[in-house]
Every structure is written in structure tokens, then in C-alpha cells.
Amino acid sequence: MASPTAVRHLPFTILLVALSLLSVSAMVPHDRHRQEGDRVRFLPGQLRSPAVSQFSGYVTVNEHNGRALFYWFFEAQTSPAQKPLVLWLNGGPGCSSVGYGAASELGPLLVNSNGTGLELNKFAWNKEANLLFLESPVGVGFSYTNTSSDLDNLDDRFVAKDTYTFLVNWFSRFPQYKSHDFYISGESYAGHYVPQLAEVVYEHNKHLEANQQIHLKGFIVGNAETDDYYDYTGIVEFAWSHSVISDQFYERVKNVCDFKLSPTSTECGHVMDLLYHTYNEIDIYNVYAPKCNTDGSALSSSSSSSDRSAVEKEAKNKSKRRLRMYSGYDPCYSNYIEAYFNRMDVQKSLHANTSGRIKDRTWSLCSDPIFDFYDMEVFSVLPIYSKLIKAGLRIWVYSGDVDGRVPVIGSRYWVDALGLPIKSQWQPWYLKNQVAGRYVEYEGLTMATVRGAGHTVPQDKPAEALVLIKSFLSDTQLPAKNN
Structure with a gap:
């Protein structure tokens, strides 16, 4: 099933290549001398040992408009010259990969529970790869224009083009990684960003000499927004099957909502608002986790909580009628994450907010203006999956199975809709002789669940997430009980 909106998306890569191929490839001269200038020697509150090889700073993506994206890069803990390069993107749209992915999920340095410093993450993904985090789109976190x-022009196409330009220019600064196997990863609304960026890289590579290509090998996404029809069907069925809504309300939603339509009806918007309201006292991002009960300060400092994003933000975003909520996850840690990255000594150490370019706003986990004005025109990215599976890319999809925001139910629906032949049947995988989740292998795609994880799998189940990324990168099956 492909909607008219999805069909409209398909030709853009051809136009994108025609408009940007020559200009991007010649935009920035080799500037490896800037690499060492981006090295982060030490961060406030960071333990002196073990050493962490890290870099951060800005990469210009549009000189004329003064548009630059902020990155944070960690070399692999061992043998970085032999390890692949993994780009991580958070969603939202408008949420920070620095604040979420790097500092609270899978990076080697996590902000501690009071925001005063950093602690070492023993399940960091840079045990398996060189890790690159990007604050995207422009306007998120430290990125600026x-x-x-x-x-006013932000949409999936804009983001894919900017991120590709970022990569080209980042490789000019870090040419030693240009020949490495490259993978793209991310979660939630990055379920749009990741495959669309992969498509752009794939299309550009077809027009470039081998030594100019980005060595894209595949991508992996978690709890990924992918196809509006299946995703929203999943939200409703998850809420019903987990006793969040009544049988009567479930029937009402089914009667008034046709998620194949974009935009949906006003009546559907109303009942979906009511559905989101039912999550006010539990956490939609992990329905079995304790609810964050504070005096409200966490909500005021970050817009990523389910309460506010479901109600206040949707009231401002009715014209889009896709009933979006932030892809961020806020189990009471927004305050200390934001406190840390708003410290001037931290920003100075990270080479962030140079020349006070974002002095008119504070750093936040998620950006209200980006979320409010982002044009979510792409209904489905399934056509891209079909295209890139045929191209031979390695593609994995994983889902924390207690996430009500992008439930595994919807993901199973859209994976099934791809119509791929099954290579190995649905089966458990294990960690320490306990079932860690389940997986199924198709010809061209692997889908895995993580038992007991919510929306942000690397945060909820870090050991399991590390096993996932290791298996993905090594192209091996998830472990059986005796492994």
C-alpha cells in the first residue's frame, strides 16, 4: 500500500542528485587540519580515566545561508582504524542526538543523575564502532542558521540533503574514515531520516567514482516511524491490547479514523487526542515504567513529555492532522541533561555555541519551533525499503516491546507489508540464558524485538542493545540460548 503522498516522495532523489551533486562534492576543500582543532580534550565532570577519544564542533552545510550542523564523534574504544563508522540520528522531529543518543543512551559518556558530570557507559556502542552523533535538522540543539x-522550509527532503552535505564535508575533515564501512542508525522519527538519507547516499554513489563514494553498507532503526497507516493503527491496537483504552473506545476510534487518509478527519483528531489523554498518568514511551512525577519543572524545561506533546503541541499542530508527538523520551532526566549542556564551560569544551550564534535560545533536548513547523509530508518510506533491499543493503529493524508511541504491533504490520520471503522463522534470542527478545529473518531484512524495552531501547536495555548492534555490524544472527 502506498498513498499519493508516498508516491510524491519517490522522484525527489533524482532531482536532488541533479541539483546538488557537483556543488556538494566541491563545496569544501580538504580541511583535515581542522580535525585536531575539534578534539575534545576533557569535559567538565569527566573522569580522567579511561581516556575517551572524542571530537565535536560545527560543519557548514550551506555557506550562503550560514547554516551549520553540530556533531559529536567518538572513536572506537579499540582499533578505530579497523572498525566501521556508525551515524546516529534521533527523531522528534526536533530532538537532539547529542542529548538523547550520545548523553543518555548509547554514547560512552552519559550525563549523571544530577547534571554535574559524566559517567562511563559500559554498554557504549563505540565498543563496536566509531560513533558519530548529529544534531539535525538545523535549529536543533547547537545547530544553527x-x-x-x-x-520555514524544513521537511524530510531538506533534512536528507543537509545531512548528506554534512557527511561529505565531515569526511573532508576526517578523511581517514572515508574508506570505512558506513552504517546509519536512529530511532523514532529517525525512521524517516535514516532510510531517506540512505537513499540519497545510494543515489549519489551511483554518479561518483569509487574513491569519492561513501561506503554505505546498511542501516538499523529502532521503534521507527515508517508508514502512517500502520504506525497509527499500531498505536490504537497497542492501547487496547494493553488495557489503556476500553473496548468501546477502541471501536469508536476504528469507526471514525481512516489512517490511510492524510490529513485525517477532525473527528479522528479529536478521538486520538482523547486516546493520548489516557496516557497522562502513565508513560506512553514505556507503559510499564514508573511515571515521572515532578512539580512540573521537567515539563517546562523540555517539551518531550507525553503529556505536553500529546495535548498542547497537537493543539498547535492541527493543520497537519497526523497527530504527532515528539520522538523524545523524558523519564525525569530532561532537567539535568539540559542543565549540563547549558553550562558555559561544557559548551566551551565542546566547541559549541561559538561566537554566541545561539545566544538567543538555550540548548534544549527538543525544539518546539522545529516540531511545530516541520512539514511532515512523507506518508510512508516503505518504497525506499523495497528499493534499498533490492540494492543489497543490510537492513535491521528493532522494537522495544512496551512502547506505546511507536508500538511493535505497527512495525510488524509494515514489515509484513513489504512482502519479503521468510528466511528463518520467528524465534527467541538470548542474553545470559534469558529471553532478550525475538526476531525473524526475511530475505533482505531482519526484525527484532527487545523484551521489556520502551521507546529508547539503548537506555532501557543497554546490554541487549549492545548485542543488537554487534550482531548487526557483524552480520550474524542474534545469540541462541547456549551462546
């Missing part, structure tokens, strides 16, 4: 109209 000197041209305010850029923020």
Missing part, C-alpha cells in the same frame, strides 16, 4: 527562512 543565520537565515531564519531555513526553518
